[in-house]
Amino acid sequence: MNPKQTDRRRFLKNSAALAGLAVGASAGALPVAAEPALEHVDELHQYGERSHFVESVRVGSINNPERRLPNEPRDFGLKTPLQDSAGIITPSSLHYIVSHGYEPPDINPRDHRLLIHGMVDRPLILSLEDIQRLPSVSRFHFIECHGNSTTGGLGGPVRISPDATVQDTHGSTSCSQWTGVPLATILKEAGVQKSATWIIAEGADQNKHSKSIPLQKAMDDALVAYAQNGEPVRPEQGYPLRLVIPGWQGINNVKWLRRIDLVDEPYMGMMEISRYPRLMPDGKSRWFEFEMGPKSVITRPSGGQRLATQGFYEITGLAWSGGGAIRRVEVSTDGGKTWKDARIHEPIASKSHTRFSIAWNWNGEETMLQSRCTDDKGVVQPSLAEVAKHWGTDIDFFRKSTLIVSDLNAIQPWKVNQDGSVKNAIF
């Protein structure tokens, strides 16, 4: 409350942009917004909309005909505009989508059932209403395409353009508060037999996407989710039921979940056979990878943005890890010479996006901004050089086209130019 004390905390004192705006005038001259037409207001009432001045949208590649298999429907991938993110929640309307050969099915929830069968004592068919009677939990979890921040996958080439935004480079991850029933609760109802070691989860999409998941993970923290950010799961995210497999590659989070088969070995489904094995430098292939490593990225300032003036900026971004909660985020504003601890904001949830920020005064010189995180297992996000040492040049695990960089969870550098422009520095 003491004005002298508060001076120490001033952020704007070096800001040329603001100095000219400080005035002693009363508010009388400020314009009052006009009342809009009543019909415009009425349409906002029952289920509100965002301002028409807000233009943030998902972008990506809707079609990629050259990469299709014969007779395969179109793929599409749409990325979350992380450059406009605030807090840790991705608006459900902006949650990323990667769709391998199908469109969201239009499911009437009254007709939808979840079948639990295979190596169980009591096979079950559950309606949505049955599931909602069971004890539910709500947890913040990210879901991330394992091709995110690599040049593989849909829309890959833009990842290595100097003009890439953080939406282009990292937009295939999103975070929601998911509400649902622990899969363990449902499996216990069905009575898992001792011989069962894997589950095969299947969706109600046209291609009946299926994925093999170890039973141990299914019993640990998997959710049969019916709500996302306080309302029913969106059609593009699996309405009415999505299997959420926290911290694991996106492909495990089976949408439009309709069936779980308890089995004693993984099945060689389409994804397991044709798309997700990854060739190592020694010619061997990695199958059944699951957990996403610790990753972080600065979302503001980031590629395509421009610093208006010298002076104070808050650098902010997101960090997450499939291994658990984020314990530490460091930021470098000098090209990696020095690193400072960023502030990690609450809530710090396990396998969730976590917001970080740090104060920065830009002196107008060219520089490089980077972040790196550490999860609560102590695993540190690697540099690009460290990743390359391990993985070598890689093969596009989607369609065998040559990858230039397989950065995976590597540190993302943003170059700040003297004109204030911010550019992707992985290219």
Next chain:
Amino acid sequence: MNPKQTDRRRFLKNSAALAGLAVGASAGALPVAAEPALEHVDELHQYGERSHFVESVRVGSINNPERRLPNEPRDFGLKTPLQDSAGIITPSSLHYIVSHGYEPPDINPRDHRLLIHGMVDRPLILSLEDIQRLPSVSRFHFIECHGNSTTGGLGGPVRISPDATVQDTHGSTSCSQWTGVPLATILKEAGVQKSATWIIAEGADQNKHSKSIPLQKAMDDALVAYAQNGEPVRPEQGYPLRLVIPGWQGINNVKWLRRIDLVDEPYMGMMEISRYPRLMPDGKSRWFEFEMGPKSVITRPSGGQRLATQGFYEITGLAWSGGGAIRRVEVSTDGGKTWKDARIHEPIASKSHTRFSIAWNWNGEETMLQSRCTDDKGVVQPSLAEVAKHWGTDIDFFRKSTLIVSDLNAIQPWKVNQDGSVKNAIF
């Protein structure tokens, strides 16, 4: 993993509805959803929509011409469908609205400014961009109309109908992750003078809604919020800037914030003079009430819902307090004779909705379901009888029509009838 152990945790074993559904069939007979027309899918891509099968909407009184003052524009109040809530986030499209005589203004953010003036050393005019350069925080906070769960305010009479839903009784509270700059940061930039003790916050709506708020609260935890649930604040909630005054009556959370005047006494604005003073049994009037007391309500099962069968149900609901975080929630399923501790779900944030749940087996008999919460100051949610002892019969603080019950934060009882129907028991 041992099937014998898991039996102890079975929820469905007494459920008649499910026993008939357990089958040994394969999934072959389940219908596969048809692929919708491409044009339908395309419109979902850039900014997704919910399923057309989801019908949850805000409801309330759009118009109340008899209660208008001369020359006053229409009021409207729209309540959140808490019966469909999951987790703690209210979808921004469903955040409650109480609007005293204005419609949401249609503000171009590039033209919007926030003026800080009055008893400050350096008056400031800040653009949205200026504000977003400053250090931000993201916090979960409820905003609640202080008429919520009373018979006062817009749409009051339905509160005491036996057919009232939880949307009718308690739907004027909503919870978001708000992102913005602490007001203290901005006031420190401006340099608060020693003489200042109050702020007057003003919106850019047609009526220039203003509210007097003690400086101490403004410096404590007030936010100048520009984002809500990960995207810009919605027009109905104050786009582009809303003042968030955590835990205090909704009216303090000035929307379309354009001006903060530092002064040395509260101003007698329209709300302070005509609408919000509250008459006590002794004829004295309470002015400048602020903090919302601890409150909880069961959202499922709740008024208007129906229990399909006897057997297991998870009772779930929300608790919140303007005094801090929720420390305890107790639930009674026998008309208040006995109370059991419910599970409180993470995250348990201060001045935020908090999800609770408890297991219940309904034996098919008529009963009463109630919840009561305790906040971390130790304040316990009162019964209706306790509230009535203090407040007596009250006067409608909006328009002096007689209130039948002024329950405020009283415990909400839901009556369960033998036919499974659930009814409001405050009538």
